[in-house]
Amino acid sequence: MSKEITGAQALMRALEAQGVQHMFGIPGGAILPAYDPLIESSIHHVLARHEQGAAHAADGYAQASGKVGVCMATSGPGATNLVTGLASSYMDSVPVVAVTGQVPRWLIGSDGFQETDATGITVPVTKHNWLVMDPGDIAQTIAEAFHIASTGRPGPVLVDIPKDVLQAKFPYHDASPVDLPGYQPKTKPNVRQIKEAARLILEAERPVIYAGGGIIAAGAGPTLQKLAELTGIHVVTTLMARGALPDDHPMCLGMPGMHGNYTAVTSMQRADLLIALGTRFDDRVTGKLPAFATQAKVIHADIDPAEIGKNRRADVPIVGDARLVIEELISALQAEFGKGATGDYGAWTRQLDEWRSRFPYRFTQPDDGMLKPQFVISRISDITGGNGIYVAGVGQHQMWASQFIRFQRPRTWINSGGLGAMGFGVPASMGAKVAMPDDEVWCIDGDGCFQMTCQELATMAVEKIPVKIGIMNNAHLGMVRQWQELFYTERYSQVEFGWDIPDYVKLAEAYGCVGLRCESPDEVDAVIEKARGVDDRPVVIDFRCDPRENCYPMVAAGTSNDDIILGPEFETDHETHGDTLYSQDPPEEDS
Amino acid sequence: MKHTVSILVENKPGVLMRVSSLFSRRGYNIHSLAVGTTEVPDVSRMTVVVDLPDKPLEHVTKQLHKLINVLKVIELEPTASVVRELMLIKVHAEPQTRSQVFELAEVFRANIVDVTTDSVTAEVSGPPEKIAAFEDLVRSYGIIELVKTGRIALGRGERGIKDRQLRAAV
Numbered sequence: 001m002s003k004e005i006t007g008a009q010a011l012m013r014a015l016e017a018q019g020v021q022h023m024f025g026i027p028g029g030a031i032l033p034a035y036d037p038l039i040e041s042s043i044h045h046v047l048a049r050h051e052q053g054a055a056h057a058a059d060g061y062a063q064a065s066g067k068v069g070v071c072m073a074t075s076g077p078g079a080t081n082l083v084t085g086l087a088s089s090y091m092d093s094v095p096v097v098a099v100t101g102q103v104p105r106w107l108i109g110s111d112g113f114q115e116t117d118a119t120g121i122t123v124p125v126t127k128h129n130w131l132v133m134d135p136g137d138i139a140q141t142i143a144e145a146f147h148i149a150s151t152g153r154p155g156p157v158l159v160d161i162p163k164d165v166l167q168a169k170f171p172y173h174d175a176s177p178v179d180l181p182g183y184q185p186k187t188k189p190n191v192r193q194i195k196e197a198a199r200l201i202l203e204a205e206r207p208v209i210y211a212g213g214g215i216i217a218a219g220a221g222p223t224l225q226k227l228a229e230l231t232g233i234h235v236v237t238t239l240m241a242r243g244a245l246p247d248d249h250p251m252c253l254g255m256p257g258m259h260g261n262y263t264a265v266t267s268m269q270r271a272d273l274l275i276a277l278g279t280r281f282d283d284r285v286t287g288k289l290p291a292f293a294t295q296a297k298v299i300h301a302d303i304d305p306a307e308i309g310k311n312r313r314a315d316v317p318i319v320g321d322a323r324l325v326i327e328e329l330i331s332a333l334q335a336e337f338g339k340g341a342t343g344d345y346g347a348w349t350r351q352l353d354e355w356r357s358r359f360p361y362r363f364t365q366p367d368d369g370m371l372k373p374q375f376v377i378s379r380i381s382d383i384t385g386g387n388g389i390y391v392a393g394v395g396q397h398q399m400w401a402s403q404f405i406r407f408q409r410p411r412t413w414i415n416s417g418g419l420g421a422m423g424f425g426v427p428a429s430m431g432a433k434v435a436m437p438d439d440e441v442w443c444i445d446g447d448g449c450f451q452m453t454c455q456e457l458a459t460m461a462v463e464k465i466p467v468k469i470g471i472m473n474n475a476h477l478g479m480v481r482q483w484q485e486l487f488y489t490e491r492y493s494q495v496e497f498g499w500d501i502p503d504y505v506k507l508a509e510a511y512g513c514v515g516l517r518c519e520s521p522d523e524v525d526a527v528i529e530k531a532r533g534v535d536d537r538p539v540v541i542d543f544r545c546d547p548r549e550n551c552y553p554m555v556a557a558g559t560s561n562d563d564i565i566l567g568p569e570f571e572t573d574h575e576t577h578g579d580t581l582y583s584q585d586p587p588e589e590d591s
Numbered sequence: 592m593k594h595t596v597s598i599l600v601e602n603k604p605g606v607l608m609r610v611s612s613l614f615s616r617r618g619y620n621i622h623s624l625a626v627g628t629t630e631v632p633d634v635s636r637m638t639v640v641v642d643l644p645d646k647p648l649e650h651v652t653k654q655l656h657k658l659i660n661v662l663k664v665i666e667l668e669p670t671a672s673v674v675r676e677l678m679l680i681k682v683h684a685e686p687q688t689r690s691q692v693f694e695l696a697e698v699f700r701a702n703i704v705d706v707t708t709d710s711v712t713a714e715v716s717g718p719p720e721k722i723a724a725f726e727d728l729v730r731s732y733g734i735i736e737l738v739k740t741g742r743i744a745l746g747r748g749e750r751g752i753k754d755r756q757l758r759a760a761v
């Protein structure tokens with residue numbers, strides 16, 4: 001077993017040993033040695049056009065499949081270009097392993113050509129990182145990297161390897177079992193806390209399950225559904241948990257938060273018990289924190305103890321894996337039901353149903369008017385039956401996609417939720433399609449986002465990765481335009497792009513993709529069908545949408561969820577229950 | 592509010608940076624920080640005094656635990672621990688005032704470690720209040736420069752932070 005091989009060969013062997021089938025990256029000086037044994041490797045390397053694209057692709061790959069996404073880049077600019085992607089994966093707890101080349105050991109610290117302190121730069125945006133100074137450590141480090149990325153609260157890690165370490169020959173040994181004394185994630189929940197949670201659930205009159213991305217990460221979707229059905233408690237699915245419970249399920253209230261629907265937002269505000277599972281009370285969900293769910297007791301279960309009590313005090317803190325927590329809760333509740341105990345949420349359910357019927361998401365698509373992005377997205381959802389994988393950029397289109405796509409299963413909604421990184425969509429959809437080639441992958445993008453990373457069209461055309469990219473082209477940085485309209489007295493500053501530059505159809509064609517354009521509602525179905533018929537290359541559709549369309553409902557940043565703004569579609573609805581349609585107060589903080 | 596936290600870490604390159612980066616990006620104010628090796632090879636101990644005006648210390652300890660190289664974190668309560676600091680302080684002391692400085696040093700059990708024609712350097716150690724008192728008293732002579740180690744502390748009694756978990760680890 002002690003045949004001499006190079007550090008680079010050891011790296012490839014270690015990645016293969018982890019079951020890596022795909023990786024995304026771009027070569028360069030310091031990582032060059034690793035690209036040589038790659039030729040013989042079983043790993044399929046997708047040559048991205050920008051390292052940010054490689055990092056987002058690894059993220060999309062991981063979100064779609066649940067496997068660890070892998071990206072690789074050279075030192076210096078290669079490593080810094082990965083940073084946005086890693087930061088997004090970090091905020092969304094996505095397991096990614098990034099491998100970067102570093103200048104040779106003897107140059108480290110000398111401001112050598114293309115030297116940047118990759119581990120230093122990425123400390124705040126990775127779960128952990130390593131600078132490997134000995135070729136004998138490569139295999140073990142890669143094993144640890146995959147272990148840390150994929151267990152506990154998942155997240156990105158970075159392994160930085162100096163060029164001469166990759167080149168050095170040494171007697172190779174397989175990694176030994178990973179043993180990290182400082183890393184022992186706790187997955188099994190405490191029995192006493194589970195009992196206490198069950199007691200609160202039976203006592204509650206207005207409970208709501210607040211399901212976050214942890215449900216998806218833990219593969220707890222079906223278990224969550226069991227809990228909802230067993231108890232009759234409704235579920236809100238946050239931006240990171242869309243699809244955790246199917247949108248067509250009667251217990252699913254949909255998305256809460258800044259652009260969530262009225263019922264999801266208000267159910268939490270009025271609840272007397274929040275059962276928070278795999279979620280972190282993000283400010284985009286809670287609105288103004290002191291005014292959030294003021295009457296609710298909180299059961300907070302998360303695999304990361306640091307999230308519990310960080311933003312909101314928990315009455316019952318539970319540290320554990322979401323699936324195990326829910327399974328334990330179900331048995332505890334079943335035991336109680338066996339003894340004759342029951343929860344009674346009848347009046348609350350009627351209230352929720354009433355809100356749902358009165359305050360759904362609303363938009364109006366005039367027959368002969370401009371395209372409404374909500375209409376386009378609804379059609380994509382209906383025509384694909386919600387059975388595809390849907391990836392978004394960041395902005396209005398992202399919120400509309402989350403609102404209007406009827407998700408049917410976990411891991412079919414992929415976005416940059418926590419970081420909100422424009423440019424995520426195109427490369428992440430590439431990663432998702434590579435991971436799940438049999439699924440139909442749709443990227444709902446904005447014209448602004450698209451232009452940040454559309455170079456990956458070349459990658460996908462060459463690699464024959466047939467994703468469908470629908471650009472909701474509103475000729476603006478729409479979300480920013482909306483804020484300027486609402487909060488800066490319609491003083492528009494640096495938000496207009498125009499429809500025509502670039503010509504998205506020609507741009508798509510130049511990249512070897514199919515380019516389509518759609519300008520009126522009666523063409524929408526046909527153009528979607530046409531895109532679905534293409535399976536040998538990406539399709540880009542330029543949906544020319546109404547630039548003045550705003551995204552509602554909206555809780556302005558820094559305001560209370562009670563001040564949810566329903567928007568103009570509800571202006572003539574005189575039966576509203578007294579909550580304000582328009583908030584009077586200016587927002588306190590910015591987007 | 593100030594807390595004294597003892598952190599056992601794996602003695603690996605970059606660990607100090609990871610810990611201090613965590614404190615700064617989370618907005619936790621470090622008052623002092625002292626690092627050194629321990630009785631266990633490959634394990635270092637950091638003693639951090641952190642100033643938290645509006646957060647429970649638990650927020651900090653939970654975040655610290657997330658660092659892979661952190662093995663153990665313990666708050667050292669003032670009543671249940673021994674806290675010490677060491678200061679080297681150089682003060683003006685002309686021949687006519689020198690003996691006064693010497694006297695003060697004696698009262699504080701400080702060692703005089705360097706003397707020149709018009710300065711005296713004293714080494715004083717003890718609880719932080721004692722150090723502060725000495726500093727106050729010699730201020731009138733004129734402090735030329737001083738340096739402090741930052742606080743170090745250990746829990747009182749038999750209990751150590753090197754418990755079973757750590758033994759298994761090393």
Ligand SMILES: Cc1ncc(C[n+]2csc(CCOP(=O)(O)OP(=O)(O)O)c2C)c(N)n1
Nearest residue numbers: 395396397422446447448449476477478479
């Ligand atoms: C990298 C990056 N830069 C800036 C922003 C701020 N930002 C948030 S949404 C948005 C507008 C996005 O425009 P577009 O992609 O056209 O989507 P739309 O809102 O019009 O649907 C901007 C600039 C961001 N989130 N990410």
